[in-house]
Amino acid sequence: MAITGLEMAELVRELCHDEGTGPLALSGAAAGYRRFADAVGAGAAFPYVIVGAGDVPQWEAGSGVLDEAGRLVRTPSASSAGGAAVDFGPGEKRVTLAPHAAWIAAVEGHGHDVAGIEGLAQALAGMEELGVAVEAAAQAIDGLGQGLAGKQAASGQLDAIAALSTTAFGRSLLEQGDAGSARARIGALGASGVQRMGGAELHINTMAADAYPAEGWMGRVSVLTPALSVIMDGGQSSFRVVGVGSLANNRLYRANGTLAARADIVSGDVIGDYNVWGQIGGDFVELSRVRTTYVGAAPATNNLASRLNFYVGRTGSSAMQETLRLEHQAITAFGAVAPSSDNGFALGNGAARWSAIYAASGTISTSDARAKQDLADIDDALIDAWGTVDWRQYRFGEAVAAKGDAARTHMGLVAQEVRDAIDARLGMGTAVRLGLLCHDRWDVREAETGDDGVVTAGRAAGDRWGLRYEECLALEAAWQRRRIARLEARIAALETSA
Known part of the structure; x- marks a missing residue:
């Protein structure tokens, strides 16, 4: 294709019953051949030959493309009409993808010597100049590294490290063999590993006192309220909701899709929410929410069905309204459903049909x-x-x-x-x-x-x-x-x- 700009393919022939000098509608592949649309790329040009089957011989050769309707858009190079587009009459015609005289001439007229390839000599000369520039840059970087090494030694930064090691505490830090030993030597977190900041607690490595999964455990952040404690765990992006009194439970959820089975989890429980909040008109309100709800008869590793609920804020109110629900083999919309653009998308297709459509009234088709x-x-x-x-x-x-x-x-x-x-x-x-x-x-x-x-x-x-x-x-x-x-x-x- 690089020589002539035309795409070639084998065994491509279609019948045609269209007429005129313009684009021709194709009627389907001839016996033993393929359709143009199945053999050439979208928008690609190709050589064609058309032969009419009427009493008066009509023929045309040229280059063509398929338009959006699948019609052959013709650019003739030779024809029974003196090289112009033939005004084909009624009757069957054979349209074949085949090389012809114009295509052969384009191949033979193409030069293959180095001097004939436009821009190649300039590109090779540019590559030689680039190699010289790269070598010079490498020498400059090497000299810069030597200069920085001398500057660092002269700046006295190594003296600062030496001064640190002159204290007993500094020397003890440098003697630790790993990060865990260094943290233990610092000892700033205390024996409990818990630090409080106002109404929140930061727990570091308190695994021994909590029944959390061992994978990736690194601690938790607890936001303390009178009735409810929301604990954000490290590791697998999990979180736990721990209630007090009538809200007491012990539920552990993980955002990566796995759920630790607990005896108190029932169908309909909210596994987790993803919320977006914003300040509009002076009020800090919830704007959208994606909720995952547990659906199942009993919690078990083989019974982890869930439902996704999508909510958006209602106009004039901060209340959230459910707009879409995704379940196993079901999608429920709480409002009108429309495509993003007019007359641009289909509902289903020839290979993926809806089994039935239920409606309160018939469809409305454009009749304007x-x-x-x-x-x-x-x-x-x-x-x-x-x-x-x-x-x-x-x-x-x-x-x-x-x-x-x-x-x-x-x-x-x-x-x-x-x-x-x-x-x-x-x-x-x-x-x-x-x-x-x-x-x-x-x-x-x-x-x-x-x-x-x-x-x-x-x-x-x-x-x-x-x-x-x-x-x-x-x-x-x-x-x-x-x-x-x-x-x-x-x-x-x-x-x-x-």
């Missing part, structure tokens, strides 16, 4: 005249084609596999039958250009295991056909209207002749 263009009556030929579509009853294969004879029967349409009925009347590829027919493809996805051990299942590559039923029913209504109008006209004619 200001958002539409090219308004016209529905073509009679399309209505004729729709008249050949059959409504069906059926059962879903997955439901039969799971429920057997209990699987329910549904009524509706089959997407491929709709496609074939329309293409048979209006030409191959017509149906896929209508909004009522959808075709989704997805690539293979390997199974992954996250840092938390949760496995995300993989999936094979595939595709799925679908229908927009509101558009199908609109076309059905148009067919019914026309049929009724023709019957009424015939009845009126018979009554007039009688």
Whole structure:
């Protein structure tokens, strides 16, 4: 690709039924070949050759790219129209990714000698200058180190250390073999290892008197209140809530996701909160909260389900209101849910569908005249084609596999039958250009295991056909209207002749 700027790939050919001199919609891979979208990178240019199958030979060669709609945007280099874009007529055409004369000329015209590579000679000369500069910098750093060594010796700093060692206490500190021995020699914390600062206590290495886990223990900070003591432990970022009197308990929680089993923990207990506070209008209030709640029948190492609750402050009040709740296989929203931008995101996709949607009313689709263009009556030929579509009853294969004879029967349409009925009347590829027919493809996805051990299942590559039923029913209504109008006209004619 570096020589010609065009990307190459093997066995790429699609059929085309589009017309004109502009971008061409592609109808799908020819038998034994691949689609352009599956073989070339997004936004990449590639050489193409188009050959028409009509009575008058039409052909075109050039470079092209795929636009956002998957159409071939053409830049011809040679054609049956004297090198201009061919005005292709109706009928099938073959579009192939293949080298042609212009591509071969670009390859042969590319120079490969060193002198022909723009900027290479200047870059090599710059590398030589850089080596000289690096050597000079190394010599300067070496000289700077020697100067600093002499300055330190001359400054008398070593004399200060010598003066410290002249005292008995200073000499005893220098004689200690490790940090623990030095702390014991200082002895400033006292035998209990507890220091008080106002209403708080700092406990250092008081493990012997407390039933805390041994991993990473380094102490605690206790904030003392008449009824409740919140103890922040070091080590694994854990904390313990110790109540007094009616609030008495002995619960130990760790922020890294593990919970020490205690007999007094019950489902619904708050494991911990992450809060954000701020001063607004003179009041220091809670702005947001993320709460983790224990959910389980009894505390045990294999029963550690939890629920996340998200809260935000209510306008005009400091009270917190729950906005979102995350549970196992459930997400509950306490308010409206909307995408971050208009008409930019889908709910689900062809490979990950919602099993059912429950709503108090139907969906509202955009129907504003200001958002539409090219308004016209529905073509009679399309209505004729729709008249050949059959409504069906059926059962879903997955439901039969799971429920057997209990699987329910549904009524509706089959997407491929709709496609074939329309293409048979209006030409191959017509149906896929209508909004009522959808075709989704997805690539293979390997199974992954996250840092938390949760496995995300993989999936094979595939595709799925679908229908927009509101558009199908609109076309059905148009067919019914026309049929009724023709019957009424015939009845009126018979009554007039009688």
